[in-house]
Amino acid sequence: MLEDSHSYPNQTLHSLIENCITHWRENNYEQTDEKVKKNRKQLAQYIRKFHSDANTMTSNIQDKISVLETGSPILIMTAHQPNLFPYSGVVRKACLIFLLQCELEKRLKVPVISYFGIADQDFSDDRWIRTSLLPDISRKNGVLVLSLDLPNKIALNNEKKPDIRIINGWKIDIEQWLETNFLKIRSFCSENKINNLLKKEELAKDKFDQIWSVVVESYERASNYADFNAFFLSTLVNESWGYDVLFSRFSESQNVFTHEYNYLLANLKRYQNSLKKTSVFACVGDKESEYLPFWINCKCGSKSRVTPIVKEGILFGYSKCLRCSESEYVNLGKIEKPDVSQIISNLSARAIPMLLLHANGLDLTCYIGGIGGTDYLTRTKQVAKDLDIKLAPISIWRPYDRYVGIGQLSGLIELNRIRRKTNNIRTKNVIDVVEAKICSIYDDIKILENYKSELLKGYRKGEIKKSIFKKRLNKTIYEIKTIKREKNLYELSHDLKILKNVPKVINLIPSIIDYAINIGLKNTNDQWHNFLINNGSLTSEVLMKSILNDMDEIVNFYKEELNVINI
Numbered sequence: 001m002l003e004d005s006h007s008y009p010n011q012t013l014h015s016l017i018e019n020c021i022t023h024w025r026e027n028n029y030e031q032t033d034e035k036v037k038k039n040r041k042q043l044a045q046y047i048r049k050f051h052s053d054a055n056t057m058t059s060n061i062q063d064k065i066s067v068l069e070t071g072s073p074i075l076i077m078t079a080h081q082p083n084l085f086p087y088s089g090v091v092r093k094a095c096l097i098f099l100l101q102c103e104l105e106k107r108l109k110v111p112v113i114s115y116f117g118i119a120d121q122d123f124s125d126d127r128w129i130r131t132s133l134l135p136d137i138s139r140k141n142g143v144l145v146l147s148l149d150l151p152n153k154i155a156l157n158n159e160k161k162p163d164i165r166i167i168n169g170w171k172i173d174i175e176q177w178l179e180t181n182f183l184k185i186r187s188f189c190s191e192n193k194i195n196n197l198l199k200k201e202e203l204a205k206d207k208f209d210q211i212w213s214v215v216v217e218s219y220e221r222a223s224n225y226a227d228f229n230a231f232f233l234s235t236l237v238n239e240s241w242g243y244d245v246l247f248s249r250f251s252e253s254q255n256v257f258t259h260e261y262n263y264l265l266a267n268l269k270r271y272q273n274s275l276k277k278t279s280v281f282a283c284v285g286d287k288e289s290e291y292l293p294f295w296i297n298c299k300c301g302s303k304s305r306v307t308p309i310v311k312e313g314i315l316f317g318y319s320k321c322l323r324c325s326e327s328e329y330v331n332l333g334k335i336e337k338p339d340v341s342q343i344i345s346n347l348s349a350r351a352i353p354m355l356l357l358h359a360n361g362l363d364l365t366c367y368i369g370g371i372g373g374t375d376y377l378t379r380t381k382q383v384a385k386d387l388d389i390k391l392a393p394i395s396i397w398r399p400y401d402r403y404v405g406i407g408q409l410s411g412l413i414e415l416n417r418i419r420r421k422t423n424n425i426r427t428k429n430v431i432d433v434v435e436a437k438i439c440s441i442y443d444d445i446k447i448l449e450n451y452k453s454e455l456l457k458g459y460r461k462g463e464i465k466k467s468i469f470k471k472r473l474n475k476t477i478y479e480i481k482t483i484k485r486e487k488n489l490y491e492l493s494h495d496l497k498i499l500k501n502v503p504k505v506i507n508l509i510p511s512i513i514d515y516a517i518n519i520g521l522k523n524t525n526d527q528w529h530n531f532l533i534n535n536g537s538l539t540s541e542v543l544m545k546s547i548l549n550d551m552d553e554i555v556n557f558y559k560e561e562l563n564v565i566n567i
Contacts, residue, residue, distance in 0.1 A: 010395035013096075013536040017103050019393040020366045024074060024108070027363075027390055036363045037071025039256045043362070044068045046252040047115075051238070054231040055221055060244035067111045068246065074110060076100055076392075077358060078368035079117035079250075082156060082229035084148065085132035085215075085511045089398040093368050094237040094245050095528045096397045096538075100366060101245075112365075113246060116237070117358070120157040120226035120249045121295075121303070121348040124150040132511040134177060135407030137414050142501030143508060144177050144407075146170045153323040155348070156226035157251050158301035167219055171212060174513065178204060181410040188413045194553045203547050204406060204517050211516035214240070226251075236512070240521040254348060258341045260361040264293045264353060265315065265338035267387055268308060274386035275352070278379040292317050293353035297346050300324040310335055351376045356389055364392040371398040395538060400509065403544040404558045405518040411498075411505035412561040418495045419564070426564055434496045441487045448480050502565060518546040 010016040032040075044065050051057040051065075067073050078093040080086070094116060101114040124130065129150070136144040148162055182201050189197045214235050222228035226249070234247045264271055275289035295303040302323035309316045315335045320327040333339040340347065349357055355377070358364060369377045377394055384391040419425065422433050452473065459469040484490065515524040527544050548554050 010393055011537065011539050013099070013103075013532050013538065016100065016366070016393065016395045016538070017107065020076070020100070020104060021107060023393055024365045032072045032363060035259060036361065039259075039361045040071045040075070041069050042256045043115075043248065043253055046248040046255075047246045049252065050118075050230075050248045051234070051246075053221065053227070054234045054238075054247070055217070056231075056234045056238040056247075058238055058242075058244070060242070061238060061246065064113055064244045064246055068113050072111075074104060074108070074112040074365045075115060075362055076104070076112065076366040076368075077115045077117065077362070077364050079119055079354070080370060081119040081122040081126065081129060082226045082233065083128045083132070084130060084229055085146065085513050086229070086233060087128070087133070087509050087511055088401060088515060089370060089372075089509060091233065091236065091512050092397060092528055093370070094233075094241070094243060095525055096395075096532065097366075097368050098237075098241075098243045098245050099529060099532055100368075104365070114244075116233075116245050116247045117253065118226070118230045118233075118247060118249050119354075120230060121155045121251045121297070123152075123303070124154045124156055124159055124225075125152050129156065132513065133508060134174070134510055134514050135405065135411065135505040135508050136177060136181070137407070137411035137498055137501050137505050138180070139501075142411070142504035144173065146173060146511070150225070153302045155251075155297065155301060155303055157224050157249065159225040161219060161222050161225050161228045164219070167215065171215075174208065174212075178208065178406065178517070181406045184410045184413050185406065189554075192553060192557075194551065196551065200547055200551070207520055207547075208513075208517050211513060211521060236521060241525045250348065250354075254357075255344055257349075257357040257361050258339075258344050260357045261294065261340045261344070261347070262338055263360065264356065264387070265332060265340070266336065268292075268315070268335075270387055271383065274383040275379070277386075278382045288350075288352065291350065293356075294340075294347040294349055296328075296330065296343070297348060298324060298326060300326070303348065304328075306330070352380050352383060355380050355391070356384055356387070359384065359391050360389045363390075366392050367394050369394055369396050371396055397538045398509075399537075399539060399541050400507070401515075401542045401544050403518060403546045404548045404555055405510075405514060405546055406548075407510075407514065408506055409548065409554065409558060411502050412558060414498045415502045415565070416557070416561055418499060421495075431496065431499050434492055434499065437487075438489065438492050438496065441483060441489050441492070444483050444487075445480055448476050448483075452476050506562070506565065518548075519544060520547070 010019055047068070048065050051061050076097055078097050080090045080093065083090055097114040097116070101112040104112045122129070130148045132146040134144040134146070135142060148166060150159055186197060214232060218231035218235055219228055222231050230247065230249065237243050237245050271293065272289045279288060290307060292306040292308050294306060296306055296317070296319045298304055298321040300321060300323055302321050304319035304321045306317040306319045309318050313335055315332040315338050317330040317332055318327065319330065330343060351373070355367060374396070381391055381394070419430055422430050425433070455464065455469060455472055455476070458464040459466070519527065528542065531542050
């Protein structure tokens with residue numbers, strides 16, 4: 001059975017801190033070996049380059065890079081692909097890892113580095129790479145989708161940044177989303193004699209302007225799509241929050257791990273056997289063991305899986321590009337002593353080896369994973385054990401945040417409107433009532449549609465004169481339209497769509513843009529930080545305060561409607 005976030009042992013900040021301290025002490029990390037020191041110094045170069053490119057080289061970042069260059073600090077890590085305006089699960093990793101850094105420094109009295117790796121060589125195919133969501137009750141599936149068309153099978157750092165017209169289009173979409181949802185809220189406030197909404201509208205728009213300035217700055221500095229998203233994230237974390245979390249691109253930092261790749265290749269049989277053993281528990285698929293632990297980058301901008309071939313004691317890698325199908329053989333040296341040093345700059349780690357390389361090469365004291373990678377992390381732990389690689393404690397923090405957001409409130413206002421038409425019954429029962437009404441209307445329409453079919457048959461057989469056929473047909477069509485109009489079919493269908501969208505709107509884990517508008521960038525982080533300090537649970541929901549929280553009538557209404565839908 002696969003582990004999820006609730007089955008990881010580190011379910012609280014306190015337990016995570018204690019396990020990190022235990023791991024560090026038991027593994028004698030007070031004496032960092034020379035190989036690790038060398039790797040860390042090299043990593044510092046790529047970190048410095050990233051922050052220089054992103055314009056996030058604060059004085060605190062400079063100080064932390066200098067500490068990393070000594071080679072001896074505690075190093076804790078997280079990583080993610082550079083998603084478009086990422087959802088909270090990505091951004092909150094930086095909050096947790098920074099707080100863990102501070103707590104470990106207090107407890108152990110030694111410097112701690114928190115490091116965020118950007119998987120900029122991931123493929124463009126993943127949905128979250130190219131889409132970002134905001135709650136919108138009136139749209140399909142209850143979401144406004146900000147999206148970008150990208151070619152499949154292209155590494156993100158080889159994909160150009162969007163045309164400025166697309167960026168401007170997203171801005172217009174969000175501004176219209178704000179106006180549409182505030183229109184519903186204005187009507188609700190007017191009906192219920194609630195004041196002071198105008199100030200909230202102005203505040204929300206001001207907060208949107210603040211985060212959009214980050215978007216524009218990141219766009220102007222980026223030379224490709226991966227950097228656009230990575231610079232956006234770094235600016236939020238390093239500038240808006242003031243954190244000294246260090247970032248680098250995997251496409252550059254992979255050059256650190258020559259020795260670690262060689263170790264995996266020298267133990268290829270053990271590596272493959274471990275993957276075979278764990279494949280029955282994972283979603284990755286049992287073909288993972290057929291490939292070497294890395295991709296080879298192709299000139300077309302895509303990547304190639306690499307299949308091992310041993311011939312006369314020499315290990316070769318056979319690669320075939322997933323996009324252009326170009327193939328090649330790469331000589332990796334003697335099977336007992338392989339060497340990737342000549343091709344290291346052209347490699348990118350596969351999902352499971354990624355953490356193995358970092359754990360073995362950097363001596364991590366913690367890794368913060370993501371809910372979407374639990375199958376990889378589960379397999380990685382077993383493979384690390386089979387290969388005698390020390391894996392640090394792993395934790396995940398991806399709860400639901402609950403707050404009175406503009407899109408969420410608009411959805412509940414619509415729910416309340418429909419419930420009032422059906423005697424204020426609960427959501428599920430409202431859906432049943434509306435569906436029953438729609439079915440009844442279609443039953444009536446079906447009778448008339450069947451009559452139309454009989455008319456047509458009679459006309460084709462010559463049993464009905466053309467003039468009579470037309471008269472009866474037009475009358476039937478008119479009766480169908482009348483039924484739809486008088487029984488409000490279109491309104492009922494719209495209401496049914498709204499009702500089914502309500503849980504989607506409320507349970508959506510939206511883009512960080514939703515947090516920025518409704519809560520504020522810095523305030524979002526402050527509330528996450530305070531929750532971790534005061535509660536510490538890594539699995540519980542987080543109740544957050546938005547810009548609407550001082551409007552008691554709205555908050556009370558919000559809670560009442562949430563209770564109706566059992567959330």
